[in-house]
Amino acid sequence: MTLRLFNTLTGQLDDLVPSDGLALRMYACGPTVYDFGHIGNFRTFLQVDVLRRFLKLTGVNVLHVMNITDVDDKIIRNAAAAGIPISEYTPRFIDAFFEDLESLRVERPEQIARATDHIDRMVELVQRLAAVGAAYKTEDGSWYFRLAAFPEYGKLSKKDLSGMEDGARVDVDEYEKDSARDFALWKAVKPGETSWDTPIGRGRPGWHIECSAMAMEYLGESFDLHAGGEDLMFPHHENEIAQSESVTHKPFARHWMHVRFLLVDGRKMSKSEGNFYTLRDLLLKGYKASAIRMALISVPYRHQLNFTFDGLTEATNAIERLRTFHQRLLQGNFAAGANPALRAAAEKAQADYMAALANDLNTAEARAPIFDLIRTSNTAIDQSQFFAGDRDAILAVLASFDAVFDVIEDRDAEPTRRAVEWAEKAGRVADIAPGLLARESLNDEAIDALVAERTLAKKQRNFARADQIRNELAEKGILIEDSKDGVRWKRK
RNA sequence: GCACCGGUGGCGAAGUGGCUAACGCGCAGGUCUGCAAAACCUGUAUUCGCGGGUUCGAAACCCGCCCGGUGCUCCA
Numbered sequence: 398m399t400l401r402l403f404n405t406l407t408g409q410l411d412d413l414v415p416s417d418g419l420a421l422r423m424y425a426c427g428p429t430v431y432d433f434g435h436i437g438n439f440r441t442f443l444q445v446d447v448l449r450r451f452l453k454l455t456g457v458n459v460l461h462v463m464n465i466t467d468v469d470d471k472i473i474r475n476a477a478a479a480g481i482p483i484s485e486y487t488p489r490f491i492d493a494f495f496e497d498l499e500s501l502r503v504e505r506p507e508q509i510a511r512a513t514d515h516i517d518r519m520v521e522l523v524q525r526l527a528a529v530g531a532a533y534k535t536e537d538g539s540w541y542f543r544l545a546a547f548p549e550y551g552k553l554s555k556k557d558l559s560g561m562e563d564g565a566r567v568d569v570d571e572y573e574k575d576s577a578r579d580f581a582l583w584k585a586v587k588p589g590e591t592s593w594d595t596p597i598g599r600g601r602p603g604w605h606i607e608c609s610a611m612a613m614e615y616l617g618e619s620f621d622l623h624a625g626g627e628d629l630m631f632p633h634h635e636n637e638i639a640q641s642e643s644v645t646h647k648p649f650a651r652h653w654m655h656v657r658f659l660l661v662d663g664r665k666m667s668k669s670e671g672n673f674y675t676l677r678d679l680l681l682k683g684y685k686a687s688a689i690r691m692a693l694i695s696v697p698y699r700h701q702l703n704f705t706f707d708g709l710t711e712a713t714n715a716i717e718r719l720r721t722f723h724q725r726l727l728q729g730n731f732a733a734g735a736n737p738a739l740r741a742a743a744e745k746a747q748a749d750y751m752a753a754l755a756n757d758l759n760t761a762e763a764r765a766p767i768f769d770l771i772r773t774s775n776t777a778i779d780q781s782q783f784f785a786g787d788r789d790a791i792l793a794v795l796a797s798f799d800a801v802f803d804v805i806e807d808r809d810a811e812p813t814r815r816a817v818e819w820a821e822k823a824g825r826v827a828d829i830a831p832g833l834l835a836r837e838s839l840n841d842e843a844i845d846a847l848v849a850e851r852t853l854a855k856k857q858r859n860f861a862r863a864d865q866i867r868n869e870l871a872e873k874g875i876l877i878e879d880s881k882d883g884v885r886w887k888r889k
Numbered sequence: 890g891c892a893c894c895g896g897u898g899g900c901g902a903a904g905u906g907g908c909u910a911a912c913g914c915g916c917a918g919g920u921c922u923g924c925a926a927a928a929c930c931u932g933u934a935u936u937c938g939c940g941g942g943u944u945c946g947a948a949a950c951c952c953g954c955c956c957g958g959u960g961c962u963c964c965a
């Protein structure tokens with residue numbers, strides 16, 4: 398099964414396979430750590446997670462590099478405002494970022510690369526660019542990329558810059574640049590700003606150079622896939638190509654994947670619109686991490702996703718159906734034997750599921766065969782046509798589903814607990830949804846004891862007491878289900 | 890202004906020339922149950938923004954229009 402993935406560079410679906418036959422080498426732009434991540438950021442990271450998980454499911458090894466931009470204008474500004482050096486400012490947001498990824502069950506890339514750990518590689522790249530005449534230094538000590546040195550500029554974003562390259566005609570504010578479109582490789586030191594003393598002068602790197610330098614450091618001069626949000630296509634990725642290919646004369650990344658922006662309530666998310674949410678905001682409102690994951694990956698990556706609270710509720714309920722069924726399989730007592738029709742259904746579901754994902758990661762289409770199989774199986778169970786031998790076949794399909802979606806196993810308590818803990822420290826107790834803490838107040842043993850008491854009451858036909866217990870538990874988010882295989886309970 | 894993407898049931902969403910238009914959520918009725926929950930069954934778009942056209946045949950292709958969104962600048 399080969400993944401056919403839309404390639405921005407070619408404008409069509411291309412097979413994504415490791416060019417060296419060993420591992421798929423991919424680079425995905427990571428966060429700029431000046432604040433907590435918001436759901437827009439996480440949609441992109443989640444979709445890249447879907448990609449790498451699906452590749453692994455098809456047996457492809459992955460070497461995934463993610464950068465952390467830990468020096469840029471916003472970081473410098475915010476750190477200055479906080480009165481601390483950036484080396485003290487960024488770590489807490491880096492930690493928060495990885496904590497959030499863990500909450501969302503995003504797999505760690507094989508290699509994390511911080512910009513400030515790779516200054517010398519960036520300096521080397523600027524020197525190489527200067528050597529081939531693609532970089533020049535201005536009076537103030539900054540270095541710029543000479544766009545005129547790279548005729549293919551614009552090939553990724555399909556921009557025709559022919560009318561704009563006439564730098565001499567443009568009214569250029571930054572008079573020292575040769576052309577208005579030339580972009581910064583290295584910014585000369587300014588008073589009070591973080592800087593590094595290097596062979597090309599004292600200063601700090603431009604934004605684009607870090608990705609070229611670090612991608613080549615870990616993946617080589619030419620690699621398989623480069624991914625990121627759609628906004629990065631231009632100018633960021635275009636500039637990366639220019640910087641890299643000008644010195645290597647090889648294709649930088651063969652395949653480019655861009656994840657579409659999401660909307661919130663039909664509008665672009667922004668702080669001024671009041672529709673801006675971090676992961677922590679949603680967890681504190683009582684939404685489960687798994688539901689957020691599900692909502693953000695269920696709309697295919699190339700489609701605009703309109704994020705709403707109704708959508709989160711839908712995702713919550715869909716996960717509930719998956720988990721209830723999963724639990725039913727694990728706890729049920731099935732007679733020996735097997736139902737050939739179920740084996741066939743499982744095989745078909747598995748094939749359809751894989752085919753949907755192989756088709757440009759169509760996550761929406763991929764869900765359908767799984768839910769079909771659940772209905773078919775539930776029907777069989779209800780009719781006593783489901784046997785012990787069927788269980789493993791169905792569980793294997795669910796495992797394939799969860800290898801990518803990863804929402805069935807309930808690990809939602811921990812992210813919520815962490816968010817609450819953080820809110821208490823950060824003085825945001827008022828943002829914690831009522832009942833969120835009460836929900837965690839009952840431990841499993843206490844619940845089991847109450848459930849046992851209810852079962853006894855039922856046996857004695859004391860339904861008033863039994864219902865009283867059920868209501869008490871319901872108030873704390875514990876739902877009880879009676880079945881012929883015994884009583885099940887779950888946390889809502 | 891230029892460019893791009895989209896408009897499918899109450900909501901989300903798949904489907905891009907031909908089977909009864911997936912799937913999830915919701916809602917209504919039924920079965921089961923002490924009552925529930927879960928599960929299952931039935932119903933929930935005679936039709937895919939609007940108007941033309943191409944075709945034996947279109948939600949899908951073409952033209953026009955209306956509406957929503959995005960990019961062209963820092964942004965995942």
